[in-house]
Amino acid sequence: MAFIIPSIFIIVFGVAAIKRVNVYNCFSGGVESAFKFTLSLLPCLAAVFMMCELFEASGLSAIIIKALSPAFSFLGVPEELTKLILIKPLSGSGSLAYLTRIITENGADSYVARCACVCYGSSETVFYVSAVYFAGLKQKKLLRPIAISLLSALIATILACALCRVM
Amino acid sequence: MNAVFCTIFIVSAAVLAFAAPQDFLTSLLSGARTSLNTALTLFCVYAVWMGLAAVAEECGITKKAAKALRPLCFKIFKSKNEEACSAAAMNLTCDLLGAGASTPFAVKAIGEFEKEGNAYAQKLLFIINCAGFQLIPSTVIALRAEMGSAAAADIFLPSLVCSFATLAVSVTLYILTEKISSKKCRKNNGNKRKEFAAHLKDKERKTAGNGKGAAWRS
Numbered sequence: 001m002a003f004i005i006p007s008i009f010i011i012v013f014g015v016a017a018i019k020r021v022n023v024y025n026c027f028s029g030g031v032e033s034a035f036k037f038t039l040s041l042l043p044c045l046a047a048v049f050m051m052c053e054l055f056e057a058s059g060l061s062a063i064i065i066k067a068l069s070p071a072f073s074f075l076g077v078p079e080e081l082t083k084l085i086l087i088k089p090l091s092g093s094g095s096l097a098y099l100t101r102i103i104t105e106n107g108a109d110s111y112v113a114r115c116a117c118v119c120y121g122s123s124e125t126v127f128y129v130s131a132v133y134f135a136g137l138k139q140k141k142l143l144r145p146i147a148i149s150l151l152s153a154l155i156a157t158i159l160a161c162a163l164c165r166v167m
Numbered sequence: 168m169n170a171v172f173c174t175i176f177i178v179s180a181a182v183l184a185f186a187a188p189q190d191f192l193t194s195l196l197s198g199a200r201t202s203l204n205t206a207l208t209l210f211c212v213y214a215v216w217m218g219l220a221a222v223a224e225e226c227g228i229t230k231k232a233a234k235a236l237r238p239l240c241f242k243i244f245k246s247k248n249e250e251a252c253s254a255a256a257m258n259l260t261c262d263l264l265g266a267g268a269s270t271p272f273a274v275k276a277i278g279e280f281e282k283e284g285n286a287y288a289q290k291l292l293f294i295i296n297c298a299g300f301q302l303i304p305s306t307v308i309a310l311r312a313e314m315g316s317a318a319a320a321d322i323f324l325p326s327l328v329c330s331f332a333t334l335a336v337s338v339t340l341y342i343l344t345e346k347i348s349s350k351k352c353r354k355n356n357g358n359k360r361k362e363f364a365a366h367l368k369d370k371e372r373k374t375a376g377n378g379k380g381a382a383w384r385s
């Protein structure tokens with residue numbers, strides 16, 4: 001699988017070179033927008049991380065995990081993922097915060113971290129997306145689509161944990 | 168998010184104020200420090216992928232892929248609006264490639280569908296986006312590589328299978344529920360027709376058109 005990523009770069013850069021695109025300028029332009037993007041993310045990340053620390057230090061997160069982990073472990077989901085799953089529909093930066101945390105705490109190649117990565121990759125911040133997409137519209141009636149999306153996010157989580165075990 | 172943030176923050180702070188008030192400030196500060204570290208990691212990740220995405224965009228790879236997806240968009244969204252479908256195609260392409268700039272296209276497509284009164288397409292696009300389908304989970308792979316994974320790309324296959332399955336489940340569920348509700352809608356309208364006399368017919372036709380028009384237009 002490892003060859004996929006370099007070959008993507010080679011193909012894209014090769015096509016760009018043939019088309020006489022200024023690859024260097026474009027690439028650094030992309031990096032610039034990445035910088036701006038990260039900078040725009042930083043305040044939210046800081047706020048969410050502070051909240052996470054408080055949540056953990058107060059011992060409330062342990063209580064919630066304890067309450068929910070039987071249900072999740074019944075479905076084959078490790079309890080470390082509980083917080084990630086709960087925050088994912090609400091906030092992209094929040095779930096990213098928990099994702100990096102899970103990876104650092106468990107090691108990048110652990111089962112838990114791999115599950116977390118697959119979960120993160122295969123669901124979206126449902127509420128945030130709905131707010132952005134339908135902001136300017138009058139007619140909404142989004143209950144059903146949101147419910148479906150949340151349900152499929154849960155299915156994705158369960159599936160991710162099952163798949164990581166075999167693959 | 169605001170409500171969640173407030174609730175968690177206030178409740179945790181209150182608990183902490185009783186249990187261990189000296190830990191309050193330290194945990195806030197360490198949270199801020201972690202956020203800075205995370206932002207650094209993220210910058211590295213995004214720099215690589217957004218750089219690549221910018222090159223792909225410039226040499227027209229993204230547009231070409233979008234063109235290939237456009238006929239499909241006309242079909243699945245049951246729309247005849249050219250603009251809307253190209254925007255939707257761009258959105259889906261960006262999603263697929265993980266290029267990140269997909270949201271503006273989605274907003275545009277939804278605005279165009281609104282002009283058509285095509286609520287079905289709007290919600291379908293929303294659901295497809297929420298499934299988060301991606302050919303290559305670029306951010307996550309790069310993040311793992313950054314965090315010292317030996318084989319960062321080995322989540323590629325499970326991710327692909329998982330997100331494809333999610334997409335299939337949510338789209339099927341949506342189409343099924345849409346069919347059921349439009350059937351109900353038709354039934355209700357039938358009952359109404361019996362109850363109300365001719366003077367309501369005009370109005371009623373209008374509501375029926377709004378309610379199920381999108382779903383039945385094909």
